[in-house]
Amino acid sequence: MTATAITLEAGATPVEHHEAAVHHEEHDRAGMNRLGLLLFMASETMLFLAMAAARFYLAGTTKGEVNIGLGLVMTAILLVSSWLAYGAVRAISHGNRRGFVLRIALAILMGLLFLSGVAIEWTTAPFSVSEPYGTAFYAMTGLHVFHMLQGLLGLVLLLWLGIRGHFGPGDHWGATATVRYWTFVDVMWLVIVFPVLYLL
Amino acid sequence: MTSAAGAQPAPRPSVLSGFLPIIKGLVLATIGFVIGASIVAAIRVSTGAEPWDVEQCVTGGFILAVPGWLFGVGMWKTWGREWVGLPTRHVATDWRRYLTFCEDHKVIGLQYLAAFVLLLLVAGAGAMLMRLQLMSPNNTLLTADQYNRTMSFHGIAMVAVAVAAILGSFGNYMVPIMIGAKDMAFPRLNALTFWLIPVVIVSLLATQLLGGWDSGWTAYAPLSVRNAAGQVLFNLAIIVFGLTSILGGLNFIVTIIFMRAPGMTWGRLPIFVWSVFAASWIALFFTQFFAASLTMVLMDRLVGTSFFQTGGAPLLYEHMFWFYSHPAVYIFVLPGFGIALEVLAHMSRKPLFAYRWAVAAFIGIVGLSGIVWAHHMFVSGMPNALLGPFLVTTELISIPTGLIFLSALGTIWMGKLWLQTSMLFALGFVFNFLIGGVTGIFLADVPTDVSLHDTYFVVAHFHYTIIGGTIFGLFAGFYYWWPKMTGRMLSETLGKIHFWIMFIFFNLTFLPMFYVGMNGMNRRIFIYREDLAPYNMFISVCAFILGSSFLFFIVNVLRSLLWKKTKRAPANPWHARTLEWLISSPPPVENFATTPIVVGSPYGYGTGGRPHAVMGIAGAADEEAGA
Numbered sequence: 001m002t003a004t005a006i007t008l009e010a011g012a013t014p015v016e017h018h019e020a021a022v023h024h025e026e027h028d029r030a031g032m033n034r035l036g037l038l039l040f041m042a043s044e045t046m047l048f049l050a051m052a053a054a055r056f057y058l059a060g061t062t063k064g065e066v067n068i069g070l071g072l073v074m075t076a077i078l079l080v081s082s083w084l085a086y087g088a089v090r091a092i093s094h095g096n097r098r099g100f101v102l103r104i105a106l107a108i109l110m111g112l113l114f115l116s117g118v119a120i121e122w123t124t125a126p127f128s129v130s131e132p133y134g135t136a137f138y139a140m141t142g143l144h145v146f147h148m149l150q151g152l153l154g155l156v157l158l159l160w161l162g163i164r165g166h167f168g169p170g171d172h173w174g175a176t177a178t179v180r181y182w183t184f185v186d187v188m189w190l191v192i193v194f195p196v197l198y199l200l
Numbered sequence: 201m202t203s204a205a206g207a208q209p210a211p212r213p214s215v216l217s218g219f220l221p222i223i224k225g226l227v228l229a230t231i232g233f234v235i236g237a238s239i240v241a242a243i244r245v246s247t248g249a250e251p252w253d254v255e256q257c258v259t260g261g262f263i264l265a266v267p268g269w270l271f272g273v274g275m276w277k278t279w280g281r282e283w284v285g286l287p288t289r290h291v292a293t294d295w296r297r298y299l300t301f302c303e304d305h306k307v308i309g310l311q312y313l314a315a316f317v318l319l320l321l322v323a324g325a326g327a328m329l330m331r332l333q334l335m336s337p338n339n340t341l342l343t344a345d346q347y348n349r350t351m352s353f354h355g356i357a358m359v360a361v362a363v364a365a366i367l368g369s370f371g372n373y374m375v376p377i378m379i380g381a382k383d384m385a386f387p388r389l390n391a392l393t394f395w396l397i398p399v400v401i402v403s404l405l406a407t408q409l410l411g412g413w414d415s416g417w418t419a420y421a422p423l424s425v426r427n428a429a430g431q432v433l434f435n436l437a438i439i440v441f442g443l444t445s446i447l448g449g450l451n452f453i454v455t456i457i458f459m460r461a462p463g464m465t466w467g468r469l470p471i472f473v474w475s476v477f478a479a480s481w482i483a484l485f486f487t488q489f490f491a492a493s494l495t496m497v498l499m500d501r502l503v504g505t506s507f508f509q510t511g512g513a514p515l516l517y518e519h520m521f522w523f524y525s526h527p528a529v530y531i532f533v534l535p536g537f538g539i540a541l542e543v544l545a546h547m548s549r550k551p552l553f554a555y556r557w558a559v560a561a562f563i564g565i566v567g568l569s570g571i572v573w574a575h576h577m578f579v580s581g582m583p584n585a586l587l588g589p590f591l592v593t594t595e596l597i598s599i600p601t602g603l604i605f606l607s608a609l610g611t612i613w614m615g616k617l618w619l620q621t622s623m624l625f626a627l628g629f630v631f632n633f634l635i636g637g638v639t640g641i642f643l644a645d646v647p648t649d650v651s652l653h654d655t656y657f658v659v660a661h662f663h664y665t666i667i668g669g670t671i672f673g674l675f676a677g678f679y680y681w682w683p684k685m686t687g688r689m690l691s692e693t694l695g696k697i698h699f700w701i702m703f704i705f706f707n708l709t710f711l712p713m714f715y716v717g718m719n720g721m722n723r724r725i726f727i728y729r730e731d732l733a734p735y736n737m738f739i740s741v742c743a744f745i746l747g748s749s750f751l752f753f754i755v756n757v758l759r760s761l762l763w764k765k766t767k768r769a770p771a772n773p774w775h776a777r778t779l780e781w782l783i784s785s786p787p788p789v790e791n792f793a794t795t796p797i798v799v800g801s802p803y804g805y806g807t808g809g810r811p812h813a814v815m816g817i818a819g820a821a822d823e824e825a826g827a
Binding site for chain 2: 054161
């Protein structure tokens, strides 16, 4: 592809050398992928912000009796999950396929642990779904769980592809993107859902 | 570039094989629906409830029917297989590609165009039905409920047309060509956005089986929490529509940032591309708020939360809704502005006046669009302290729109106007939008809005901006680009008859609506005061003639496609300068045999300067094909 760019620039010289030189015929595929994913995350962030705004509009800063200890444990689990998933990408970029599969499997396990935490919270919470704080609580955690399930589906596919030896050191954008999305969902919990529902 | 022309002709594929992807999609969607509904029923039984609940089961079914449909129409074959490590397969390259998950941006553009022109006609028929009801003050043609359901369907279907007709068709088809690219940045994502559209349209029609919905396109709570089950399907359909809008916007942004040809600097970008770029940012960031408000309504109905019921805050819905839906009108109209400016410049044979100011205006509109939403809510009972600020921000919007308007006027000033049909529509746009814009001031001002709110004045204003703006822009683009997209000319005579009937009777339909609105005729009503009868009779008759103008359009399109003697389009019938006119009509696969190099402004008419672009050197493309 470098050859193409050079050929093009050489060919373009009589017309506009300086203009052709600042662009490349081959598009920056990696950059496009990164920006596309980033924009999608930015858009999704708006959804979480909308729910957070609704929480304050409905319930002000009042808070129900949430299990803060459980919330902290769940947050820690998510952080470990993201750390493992990032480790998996690092492993595959060094060609360590076993390490990749192992870490993805553990990240999935952490995700499932988190979901059981949500299930415990939902069944033991002392407030009802129809009161203002309860509405915000169940809606926000539910929305987050919905995104977790999408992320988990992605991680399961990564596990499957990893076991089949699909990814290599120079060819793992699919894994990187999925892990970034997984981390994004974790960040939404860490930065929006958890503070807004538990910490205020 | 290698050509497939030398290969021996394959046997003619049967018609049935062309429809196979759609049949597969329908079957898998049905299976998905049954599985999803059954899962919900099983969960209900496990909690001790009756197994069947229409709203919950339809929601569960819908969630699995959508991937079933997508995989069936070809997404599995071309994309999904990759997710599980299988090699992907290609779809057909003949006419059958129009009926399957095809990644070519030109195919997707035509798919969008066909789908949304059809939807425009169907939703227009809904408007005709409403005008039939309103011909006399106490008409018994429709019941109140039937009228509300018709009005609601007309509203949301036309909003869908306004959001996606220009962006989906001309955006997808023309933006990559105008920037000198071979395709969009994410072709498969692009195909995905189109194949969600049939889901939306079919779901909106299917709502009528569940009792329809009578809450208008705005779907205000708490009515939308309490009405017939059709509302649930409406909410699901519009959330999916929002997803296509977001993904489409994302795709345009990345394409325009990364895939411009050498020399295509931001200052040389055709104005239509700029307008798509601006509208895409609005779609990307604001659509989620509509999705959020619809999701809240769904949660209230399905799982018993109380966003808008007892203890909740119905006003929250209006804030959330308008936080998207006001910016959304700029998604409607910015691409319309883009087309109008584009056509005005090329057909006036003059450089686009104040190009940089027009671009700045687009960006200004994107920026301001997020801080004006509550002007829809002056009489909603929100705090009085908000009235003044929103009055001011709303009127600020007239600065960038005024700049665009001046750019249009300056472009045609002293120009050598070539009054082809596309130019007539662009000029019609300028005229209509002036009325639409000026009447908007009365709705932005609190004292006048308090009287005019929820009357036909609002209906007239809105239709002046959206029909007069977006739909006139759509047709300007249609008559301008159809020869490029199909390789066939349209009849100028039929086109001009279409324009003049549409233009005159559009104005005769909607101008009197300002008057009946000021005289107290409320919108969204199926019977009205008797003294308004003559005006409404006049409006209805004009509306029918307006509707009939589309017959000339339909005949024109069919004639162009089916009549053997239709004139074939040359590469550049309008002698325009932008990149799409440098290649054949219709363009070849991958658009450019060699990468074009942009060397000048797209609008340098009469300046004796450089051309917009020259074709690159042949060797570069050949080498790339081998790479």
